[in-house]
Amino acid sequence: MAKPQRNIIRLDELDMDFAEAVAKAGGEKINLCIQCGTCTASCPSGRRTAFRTRQLIRRAMLGFRDEVLSDKDLWLCTTCFTCLERCPRGVDPTDVILALRNMAVDAGYMLDQHKRVSGYFVKYGHAVPINEETRKRRVGLGLSEIPPTTHKHKKALDEVQGIVKKMGFDKLIGFKWEEGGK
Amino acid sequence: MKYAFFLGCIMPNRYPGLEAAMRNVTGALGIKLLDMEGASCCPPPGVVKSFHKPTWLAIAARNLTLAEALNVDATTLCSGCYGTLKEANMILKEDNAMREKANKILHEYGKEFHGTINVKHFVEVLYDDIGIEKLRDFVKRPLNLKVAVHYGCHLLKPTRYRTGKSSERPKFLDELVEVLGAKSIPYRDKMMCCGAGGGVRSTSRDVSADMTKEKLENVKNAGGDCIVTPCAFCHLQFDIGQIEVEKQFGVKYNIPTLHYVQLLGLALGLEPQKLGLYGNVIPVDPILKKL
Numbered sequence: 233m234a235k236p237q238r239n240i241i242r243l244d245e246l247d248m249d250f251a252e253a254v255a256k257a258g259g260e261k262i263n264l265c266i267q268c269g270t271c272t273a274s275c276p277s278g279r280r281t282a283f284r285t286r287q288l289i290r291r292a293m294l295g296f297r298d299e300v301l302s303d304k305d306l307w308l309c310t311t312c313f314t315c316l317e318r319c320p321r322g323v324d325p326t327d328v329i330l331a332l333r334n335m336a337v338d339a340g341y342m343l344d345q346h347k348r349v350s351g352y353f354v355k356y357g358h359a360v361p362i363n364e365e366t367r368k369r370r371v372g373l374g375l376s377e378i379p380p381t382t383h384k385h386k387k388a389l390d391e392v393q394g395i396v397k398k399m400g401f402d403k404l405i406g407f408k409w410e411e412g413g414k
Numbered sequence: 415m416k417y418a419f420f421l422g423c424i425m426p427n428r429y430p431g432l433e434a435a436m437r438n439v440t441g442a443l444g445i446k447l448l449d450m451e452g453a454s455c456c457p458p459p460g461v462v463k464s465f466h467k468p469t470w471l472a473i474a475a476r477n478l479t480l481a482e483a484l485n486v487d488a489t490t491l492c493s494g495c496y497g498t499l500k501e502a503n504m505i506l507k508e509d510n511a512m513r514e515k516a517n518k519i520l521h522e523y524g525k526e527f528h529g530t531i532n533v534k535h536f537v538e539v540l541y542d543d544i545g546i547e548k549l550r551d552f553v554k555r556p557l558n559l560k561v562a563v564h565y566g567c568h569l570l571k572p573t574r575y576r577t578g579k580s581s582e583r584p585k586f587l588d589e590l591v592e593v594l595g596a597k598s599i600p601y602r603d604k605m606m607c608c609g610a611g612g613g614v615r616s617t618s619r620d621v622s623a624d625m626t627k628e629k630l631e632n633v634k635n636a637g638g639d640c641i642v643t644p645c646a647f648c649h650l651q652f653d654i655g656q657i658e659v660e661k662q663f664g665v666k667y668n669i670p671t672l673h674y675v676q677l678l679g680l681a682l683g684l685e686p687q688k689l690g691l692y693g694n695v696i697p698v699d700p701i702l703k704k705l
Contacts, residue, residue, distance in 0.1 A: 277614070280624050310612035310622075311464075313571035313581075314567075314581075317571055317573060317582070342465065343617050345616045346613055349613075361427060366427055366428060373431060373693075374688075380449045380452070381452065382453070382454045388453075395469075396473075398522075399472055399519075401462075
């Protein structure tokens with residue numbers, strides 16, 4: 233007898249609790265999804281990449297935990313919120329994506345460039361810190377050389393770094409205090 | 415009128431011309447800005463919120479307490495900062511458990527979130543607090559320009575955390591442009607994202623540039639003299655992004671990009687230098703020649 237050619241997904245091999253975990257992490261309404269595809273059709277990123285919001289949500293609902301969290305495409309969403317506004321079921325797909333991203337980072341799937349930007353945030357209190365050129369341009373524009381932010385106030389930076397430590401964000405991104413950040 | 419001025423990162427640290435424009439424009443309008451001494455990164459939804467939402471909320475809460483201490487509403491020129499502060503402010507006001515959690519941390523630094531202020535994007539200050547008609551009286555130099563308005567995303571969406579303006583066919587920014595004498599031109603996919611947000615610019619610059627190129631192409635085809643945006647990050651993406659588009663696709667657009675506050679400053683009769691208009695990568699001379 234010829235064997236049928238098909239991919240069989242064994243539900244018991246998947247993480248059956250994953251959708252529930254996504255819901256708890258902030259994607260509360262993931263289970264309302266009926267796979268209509270309005271999200272994918274609305275997505276400016278999906279127009280030019282392999283990123284497919286509908287598929288991502290389907291895979292998350294089925295429990296493809298590791299596949300979903302390790303997929304680099306998860307990071308192609310610009311958080312434009314068009315899908316969130318248009319979803320006829322009120323799934324809030326952008327919130328699902330943000331929840332999945334938080335879970336991906338927690339599982340160790342953080343992209344190097346994101347670690348770098350986060351490192352700037354921890355080190356300076358600014359994800360985009362000042363540089364020499366901007367200092368000069370500020371003066372030329374009649375502004376203070378250093379903006380009145382954590383760049384100017386050491387105590388304010390201490391506070392931000394204290395909060396960051398308290399939240400465990402430094403550990404999460406692998407920030408090395410002894411090296412003053414990467 | 416007094417507002418706490420939230421700087422964020424892109425404006426003070428990359429495009430200080432926008433900060434200069436804001437300080438000079440508000441001066442001309444009789445608005446007083448109070449600096450939020452010691453404020454940090456907002457932090458943005460694409461990076462910190464995408465990585466660890468509790469950290470995002472705690473840092474945003476700290477920034478909000480700085481405005482509360484000044485006892486005035488906060489305003490910003492960046493839609494990313496606006497999105498974060500507006501949303502965090504609403505969450506912390508409405509969710510007792512979240513507020514208590516945030517305050518437990520803030521207490522260690524002698525701070526507490528009270529929920530006493532609102533967060534307004536500067537274009538909301540202009541549209542809602544000052545109003546189109548009053549703004550018209552300030553115009554000294556009507557602008558003969560065809561403007562491609564780019565609303566961007568986080569000023570409007572998610573609408574449940576915003577001011578209830580339409581996210582598909584908004585009009586307020588077009589009205590704010592046209593009261594200055596300029597024409598807001600229609601162009602294809604006007605409501606599309608600039609491509610920078612969500613942490614995409616830092617990891618997949620090619621994807622960001624591809625989106626930016628599509629918008630630039632649409633603006634060019636519609637005959638726009640310039641792109642006008644209310645967001646510091648969109649401003650960066652459309653300005654420096656044109657160099658990246660050129661590298662990636664070999665196409666030069668040379669479409670000047672102005673933040674709305676700079677366009678407003680021109681209409682108020684302020685000198686381009688005071689509006690930081692010479693700080694762009696893509697020169698704005700073609701615009702200035704038309705005035």
